[in-house]
Amino acid sequence: MTNATWFVLIGTLLIMVGLRSPIFQRLRLTPSLVYLAIGVILGPSVIGAFHFNPLEQAHLLEILAEIAVLVSLFIAGMKMPVPFRWREWHAPVRLAFLSMTISVALTAVFGYYVLALPLGAAIVLGAILAPTDPVLATDVQVRHMGDKDPLRFTLTSEAGMNDGTAFPFVMLGMAMLSAPFSFELLGTWMLKDVLWSTLVALVVGLVMGRLLAQLVWKQRFLSGEGPLLDDFLGLGLIGMVYGICLLLDAWGFLAVFAAAISLRQSERKLAGLHSSSKDAEVAPQVPVYPEESTPQHSTRISEGSLLFKESLERLTELVLVLLLGGMLFLDSWSLRAVGLALFLFMVVRPVSVFLGLLGSGTPVRLQMLVGWFGVRGIGSIYYLMFAIVFGLPEELALEFIHITLVVVVLSIIVHGLTVKPMMSRWWT
Known part of the structure; x- marks a missing residue:
């Protein structure tokens, strides 16, 4: 395919998504399903118009997936409707740490006993496939800053944390290899x-x-400065936090998600204090948060920068899912790969969610939906590329590529087709 053809194709897809094409609405298709279908048709599985080799382009794909995950984690953190309090966050924390560990263990057992992988390789595979995805799971994520739906909140906050909590298991498996x-x-x-x-x-x-929240608040309200470049502030925070964590050997994904939550909740507190102090002479009142306040009371880096970042998130989703279709061959669909995918969806995810939330008081209906919507996607691709670049043996790398691609593709199809009807039933 020529550059001109790619520009036309991507431009057409972006326009269709931007116009909320009636075709998508009528067929109840998620954008990822459409991107995947086009990528598979153009890729080596059907027409063969293009092929993207993930083994040869591991560095490039790692960077692309890394950027996509970082932006998505920051957006997810910004949309968290409540500050960190154990009462609201105990279920997501259990899922991100306890259920994640169980998921890695169960997948590793399958890899060791059924796929006959070395124990270290089985743990790496479990860590690659365990985290739920913050990029492709937009239909089950918190939609806006005031969205307090318990299912969306639980899935979004879990995905925000477990993209960081999977890292230790990748490192354990690589060390054991x-x-x-x-x-x-x-x-x-x-x-x-x-x-x-x-x-x-x-x-x-x-x-x-x-x-950052305090710095911006002081500059806007104490120094009387004009409008700030919120997009640059948000992207700068992502880069600074992630870079510091790389220097300190800490998990940057987890840090970026925590930074976004901290920024958002600090903005809310500062805006509330500002509004209360200005109105204290009139009447006492509860703090007024940004979504409730007038524009002059706003310290909203979060709201000002989300529009650009959400567009960037959708663009990276489009590019990466198209490339996913270009990586998939017909012989990728082995019994080993499909069997592991089904085991992951039907056994690992529900069991890990049930055990992780045991005794938490989470409603059974919510547990069942959370146990189904364990979407796998760009996060798994990133961890796969990270392991390959880190030194995963080529034979294992080739097998893991096929397995991961099949798992992600099946997740996009299965979860993409069921998300709208199941979410509709959840709201009724």
């Missing part, structure tokens, strides 16, 4: 990759988000 398992290896992993990397990521994200 390069050295014999020992208690010393396990202890080093626990201290460095679990405790240090997770705690530092949370601290960096929370502190940097709060500092």
Whole structure:
């Protein structure tokens, strides 16, 4: 395909999505399903108009997926409707940490006993496929800043956290592939990759988000400065937080999500204090948050920058899903890959959610829907490319590419076709 053809194709798809094409609405198709269908038709499975080799282009694909996940995590964090309080967050935290661990373990057991993989490779595969996706799961995510739907909130906050909590298991599996398992290896992993990397990521994200909110509030209200470039501020926060975490060997995905939450909630508190202080002489009142306040009371980096970032998120989704279709061959559909995908959807996800939420008081209906909507997508592609670049042996890399592509494609199809009817039933 020529460059001109690509421009026409992508431009047409963007216009169709922008106009909310009646075809999508009538057929109840998600955009990802449409992008995937076009990518598969143009790719080596059907026409063969283009082919994207993930093994040769692992560095490029890793960067593209990394950017997509970072932007999506920041958007998800900005939309969180409530600050971090255990009462509201206990279910997502259980899912992101406990259910994630169970999911990795169950997938690793399948890989070790059924697929006959080395134990380290089985753990890596479990970590690649365990995290739910913040990029392709837009239909089950929080839609706006005031959206407090419990299902959307739970799925969004889980996806925001477990893209970071999967990292330690990738590192454990890679370490076990390069050295014999020992208690010393396990202890080093626990201290460095679990405790240090997770705690530092949370601290960096929370502190940097709060500092930026205070800086902007002071500049806008105390210095009387004009409009700020909110897009640049948001992107700058993503880059700074992620870069600091890379320097400190902390999990940047988790830090970016935490930074977005911290920024958003700090903005709310500062806007409430500002509104209350100005109106204190009139009558006492509860804090007024940005979505409730007048424009002059707003400190909304979040609201000002989301429009651009959501567009960037959709564009990266389009590009990556088209490339996904261009990576898929007919012989990728092996019994091993399809069997693991079905095991993941029908056993691993429901069981890990049930065990993770056991005793939490979460309604059974909510648990069942959360157990179904474990969408796999760009996050899994990123971890796969990360493992390949990190040094995954080529033989394992080729098999993991086929397995991951099949899992992601089936997830886009199965979850994409069921999301609208099941969400409609949830609201009734």
